[in-house]
Amino acid sequence: xxxxxxxxALLLVLVPVIMGMAxxxxxxISLQRIVVGLMAAVMVFLSLALFWDMYSTGAxxxxxxxxxxxxxxxxxxxxxxxxxxxxxxxxxxxYIGVRWRNAIVVAFAVLQIxxxxxxxxxxxxxxxxxxxxxxxxxxxxxxxxxxxxxxxxVYSLKxxxxxxxxxxxxxxxxxxxxxxxxxxxxxxxxxxxFFWEVTTLCCFLLIGHERTKExxxxxxxxxxxxxxxxxxxxxxxxxxxLQMDTMSLQEVLDSGGTAAWAIAPVxxxxxxxxxxxxxxxxxxWLLGAMVAPTPVSALLHSSxxxxxxxxxxxxxxxxxxxxxxxxxxxxxxxxxxxxxxSILAVMQTNAKRVLAYSTxxxxxxxxxxxxxxxxxxxxxxxVLLIFHAVSKALxxxxxxxxxxxxxxxNIEDMENLRCRLPFVAGAMLIGIFTIMLPPFGMxxxxxxxxxxxxxxxxxxxxxxxxxxxxxxxxxxxxMGRIMSVGATCELPDAVRSKLSGIYKLTLGALVACAxxxxxxxxxTVQYLVNPYIALLFDxxxxxxxxxxxxxxxxxxxxxxxxxxxMKLVKIRPEIVSSAYLCGENFDYSLAGAxxxxxxxxxxxxxxxxxxxxxxxxxxxxxxxxxxVM
Amino acid sequence: MDWWVxxxxxxxxxxxxxxxxxxxxxxxxxxxxxxxxxVGPPVSQVLYDFFKLxxxxxxxxxxxxxxxxxxxxxxxxxAFVLFVFGLDLIIIFFAGAAGSVFLVVxxxxxxxxxxxxxxxRELLQITAYEPVLLLALLIIGIQGGSFVVADLYRVGxxxxxxxxxxxxxxVVLVIKMQKSPYDVATAHQEIVSGPFVEYSxxxxxxTKLGHWFELALLFGIFTLFFNxxxxxxxxxxxxxxxxxxxxVVxxxxxxxxxxxxxxxxxxTATFGIIAIVANYAIVSILRNAGVI
Numbered sequence: 013x014x015x016x017x018x019x020x021a022l023l024l025v026l027v028p029v030i031m032g033m034a035x036x037x038x039x040x041i042s043l044q045r046i047v048v049g050l051m052a053a054v055m056v057f058l059s060l061a062l063f064w065d066m067y068s069t070g071a072x073x074x075x076x077x078x079x080x081x082x083x084x085x086x087x088x089x090x091x092x093x094x095x096x097x098x099x100x101x102x103x104x105x106x107y108i109g110v111r112w113r114n115a116i117v118v119a120f121a122v123l124q125i126x127x128x129x130x131x132x133x134x135x136x137x138x139x140x141x142x143x144x145x146x147x148x149x150x151x152x153x154x155x156x157x158x159x160x161x162x163x164x165x166v167y168s169l170k171x172x173x174x175x176x177x178x179x180x181x182x183x184x185x186x187x188x189x190x191x192x193x194x195x196x197x198x199x200x201x202x203x204x205x206f207f208w209e210v211t212t213l214c215c216f217l218l219i220g221h222e223r224t225k226e227x228x229x230x231x232x233x234x235x236x237x238x239x240x241x242x243x244x245x246x247x248x249x250x251x252x253x254l255q256m257d258t259m260s261l262q263e264v265l266d267s268g269g270t271a272a273w274a275i276a277p278v279x280x281x282x283x284x285x286x287x288x289x290x291x292x293x294x295x296x297w298l299l300g301a302m303v304a305p306t307p308v309s310a311l312l313h314s315s316x317x318x319x320x321x322x323x324x325x326x327x328x329x330x331x332x333x334x335x336x337x338x339x340x341x342x343x344x345x346x347x348x349x350x351x352x353x354s355i356l357a358v359m360q361t362n363a364k365r366v367l368a369y370s371t372x373x374x375x376x377x378x379x380x381x382x383x384x385x386x387x388x389x390x391x392x393x394x395v396l397l398i399f400h401a402v403s404k405a406l407x408x409x410x411x412x413x414x415x416x417x418x419x420x421x422n423i424e425d426m427e428n429l430r431c432r433l434p435f436v437a438g439a440m441l442i443g444i445f446t447i448m449l450p451p452f453g454m455x456x457x458x459x460x461x462x463x464x465x466x467x468x469x470x471x472x473x474x475x476x477x478x479x480x481x482x483x484x485x486x487x488x489x490x491m492g493r494i495m496s497v498g499a500t501c502e503l504p505d506a507v508r509s510k511l512s513g514i515y516k517l518t519l520g521a522l523v524a525c526a527x528x529x530x531x532x533x534x535x536t537v538q539y540l541v542n543p544y545i546a547l548l549f550d551x552x553x554x555x556x557x558x559x560x561x562x563x564x565x566x567x568x569x570x571x572x573x574x575x576x577x578m579k580l581v582k583i584r585p586e587i588v589s590s591a592y593l594c595g596e597n598f599d600y601s602l603a604g605a606x607x608x609x610x611x612x613x614x615x616x617x618x619x620x621x622x623x624x625x626x627x628x629x630x631x632x633x634x635x636x637x638x639x640v641m
Numbered sequence: 642m643d644w645w646v647x648x649x650x651x652x653x654x655x656x657x658x659x660x661x662x663x664x665x666x667x668x669x670x671x672x673x674x675x676x677x678x679x680v681g682p683p684v685s686q687v688l689y690d691f692f693k694l695x696x697x698x699x700x701x702x703x704x705x706x707x708x709x710x711x712x713x714x715x716x717x718x719x720a721f722v723l724f725v726f727g728l729d730l731i732i733i734f735f736a737g738a739a740g741s742v743f744l745v746v747x748x749x750x751x752x753x754x755x756x757x758x759x760x761x762r763e764l765l766q767i768t769a770y771e772p773v774l775l776l777a778l779l780i781i782g783i784q785g786g787s788f789v790v791a792d793l794y795r796v797g798x799x800x801x802x803x804x805x806x807x808x809x810x811x812v813v814l815v816i817k818m819q820k821s822p823y824d825v826a827t828a829h830q831e832i833v834s835g836p837f838v839e840y841s842x843x844x845x846x847x848t849k850l851g852h853w854f855e856l857a858l859l860f861g862i863f864t865l866f867f868n869x870x871x872x873x874x875x876x877x878x879x880x881x882x883x884x885x886x887x888x889v890v891x892x893x894x895x896x897x898x899x900x901x902x903x904x905x906x907x908x909t910a911t912f913g914i915i916a917i918v919a920n921y922a923i924v925s926i927l928r929n930a931g932v933i
Contacts, residue, residue, distance in 0.1 A: 427752075430705070449739045450716075450732070462731050463788060466779050470921065473779055474772075474914060481771035485764050488742045492749025492760060495705055562732060566719060570712070577711045581704055589700045591753030592838050602757050 018076040020062040028190030036183040052162035059158035075142035098206040120239040127250040145199035148544035153196040156401045160315040168307035170514035188214040212238045218308045230300035237297040241287030248280035269334035279635035289321030292349040293621040306412030313371045314405035341631040343383025347475040349376030352620035354482040387549035392460030399454040406522040407443040429494040439519045451566030452530040658857040697842030702751040709747030716740030717854035727791030748836035759835020773913030800866040805920035809913040820894040
């Protein structure tokens with residue numbers, strides 16, 4: 013076993029820390045660009061190197077000791093350092109709570125300090141062996157975080173150009189990537205917890221960046237929700253420690269759930285994951301997070317924060333399978349989240365809000381898959397995780413450009429967009445295509461999910477069927493808006509806005525990723541998803557080429573038909589007619605009034621929150637009852 | 642059967658399908674006419690209309706309109722071809738669903754009030770029938786033990802175990818055939834022809850062909866409900882099932898007036914889903930009780 017993968021992993025955490033500080037120091041815009049550009053290049057390279065190292069050694073899981081790292085005779089006590097930082101972080105949360113005069117934040121922070129102190133007091137200087145475990149789940153996450161995350165931060169260089177505090181902003185964004193990478197490599201649960209809480213902090217700081225009243229309130233709400241999840245996580249850690257006397261996540265998963273209270277920490281961790289992934293009934297913090305600048309939304313929704321929640325669920329998925337009722341309840345939370353947000357998204361006209369609901373819904377599908385917990389379902393979850401990251405980042409970024417160039421977030425105002433901003437409209441269309449339509453990658457995930465759900469989860473199946481149709485509704489409506497123009501657009505003198513090079517570069521990069529992933533869906537499954545599935549299950553469900561072949565053929569036909577039609581259909585003035593107006597002559601504006609506010613948001617939210625709360629409470633009951641009995 | 646004979650049959654089915662659907666639609670028009678005491682057009686009138694459209698001078702509003710019409714046609718053909726080749730029902734469903742979405746986007750991509758209203762209504766129709774169709778396919782797959790069409794053609798008794806699913810699919814057919822009471826998208830007295838209003842000549846023909854393939858797929862799904870080792874009986878019952886579905890749709894069409902879009906959504910979603918779930922529940926209970 014080589015040390016290379018370990019080094020890459022270490023650097024994937026350290027580089028953002030160093031570059032984050034560098035960005036803080038780089039006051040001039042040109043320096044910011046150099047720092048961020050360098051960071052992006054290094055992170056992309058390191059994550060690819062990590063994958064390459066795993067692939068070329070043929071290992072499906074690598075382990076490393078990192079409690080102490082020796083560099084040129086100097087020994088860095090990493091474990092000790094993380095413990096110290098962890099307590100510093102907790103105290104900082106207390107400080108935030110005091111400063112904002114928010115008793116809940118203080119209480120949640122204290123509730124985390126107590127159990128952690130207990131463990132540290134009893135086991136000071138304990139070691140976990142191995143402290144770092146890298147398998148393909150970590151690799152997938154690292155690739156998503158480092159590549160998609162970096163592209164978003166480069167995009168942010170342009171977006172935040174006129175912001176006075178962009179140095180601070182970028183340094184937090186960069187640090188966020190490091191914390192995410194740290195979390196996905198940690199086998200020591202305390203380390204995972206530390207990085208988990210660092211992401212909570214980064215999220216809080218980024219949402220509150222604008223320092224307006226609304227931003228402050230949203231940031232605080234996000235902090236309360238995710239810190240609450242952190243409390244559940246901290247208690248889960250204490251329960252694990254009391255019963256199994258280990259802090260190694262891998263050992264816990266390998267234990268097979270024989271301990272008397274084995275289910276309780278699993279349920280608590282799932283609860284923590286729900287808050288992080290903004291599942292119903294904890295979704296309100298993510299909707300509030302919309303007030304943050306668009307790059308923050310792109311980052312939170314695609315490659316960081318909410319993805320950490322589903323990462324934890326995927327990580328502990330073998331433990332969720334210990335208890336059938338827990339599987340059911342987790343699947344139900346996911347399915348309810350999917351259906352609720354699909355219905356809510358239809359009634360929105362704010363693009364960011366539509367995307368936020370769609371994120372919660374897609375994560376709901378992943379949560380649902382973890383609940384179903386077959387090899388098919390987990391494969392589906394991983395495929396969805398990868399494709400969702402790329403498409404959602406792309407969509408948020410295009411929405412951000414539209415906000416800058418056309419000064420609107422309202423989908424109804426995006427009429428004519430393909431004429432005004434053809435590049436952005438094209439990228440947006442590709443984003444929507446890849447997120448909802450066959451033969452693009454996400455569809456492979458949806459297909460797997462449906463087949464997985466049919467394995468004995470009929471209730472989930474109904475929610476899935478309704479939600480899936482409704483999803484098509486709001487995305488089709490949106491596509492229609494962008495596309496809607498008269499014939500004027502085809503003429504050479506049509507007005508078009510100039511687009512910044514950074515926007516073109518970053519949007520182009522993500523479009524390329526989305527298309528390449530769709531073309532390489534087979535390879536993605538074979539080289540990234542299957543090695544992880546093989547670790548968990550005896551059989552790998554999608555190995556054969558013939559299952560995925562129709563998708564590739566469809567993709568080729570799809571491209572071919574568009575190109576051919578473009579070539580064959582020539583616009584000449586004499587064949588262009590005007591829209592049918594039933595013989596009348598009037599001026600009109602078009603509106604998607606059909607779906608507006610037929611049902612109040614609050615009512616729908618209330619019903620689904622209630623249902624999901626019942627399910628979450630049932631989950632805690634299961635945790636308690638399995639322990640007592 | 643040798644593989645090449647099978648392949649030839651499959652290709653023949655794919656080519657013949659739109660013609661067969663056109664003839665069925667011709668029969669449909671004659672039956673309607675007779676119900677209204679008219680003689681009605683010849684049975685191949687639908688085909689004549691189609692070829693006349695193809696030969697017309699093309700007129701359009703813009704290019705994306707045509708591109709999306711082509712994509713609509715492409716994906717309905719893909720869905721049908723995958724079905725004939727006996728592949729996975731879920732992939733077939735999603736390919737068909739993509740086709741419907743492209744039709745809607747095509748209607749949206751022109752700045753025309755009637756077209757937009759039609760597109761919005763078409764979206765509501767999709768929302769109404771798609772969950773029912775997907776659930777029906779899933780239950781067929783679960784009951785038949787496989788989602789692969791080729792395997793499902795070896796399962797004999799679906800019409801006896803899943804009769805309510807068959808009924809729910811007839812509601813889907815009513816919507817897909819643009820018939821009363823659910824012809825809300827193409828409601829001719831109000832919004833001319835909805836999503837199709839801005840298409841003319843050969844481009845209208847493209848959407849027509851797409852629609853025929855869509856119907857061909859739906860009829861194909863009806864044929865899954867009965868299979869027998871005796872090819873003749875099998876074929877006869879399959880044709881019978883399609884005709885029964887068609888005649889029921891006819892009767893519904895002529896006996897009802899158009900309903901509002903809200904009622905369409907409510908009725909299809911609730912009735913369709915309840916019918917399918919009830920059917921599934923009854924089958925499960927009977928199976929657990931050892932009756933079947």
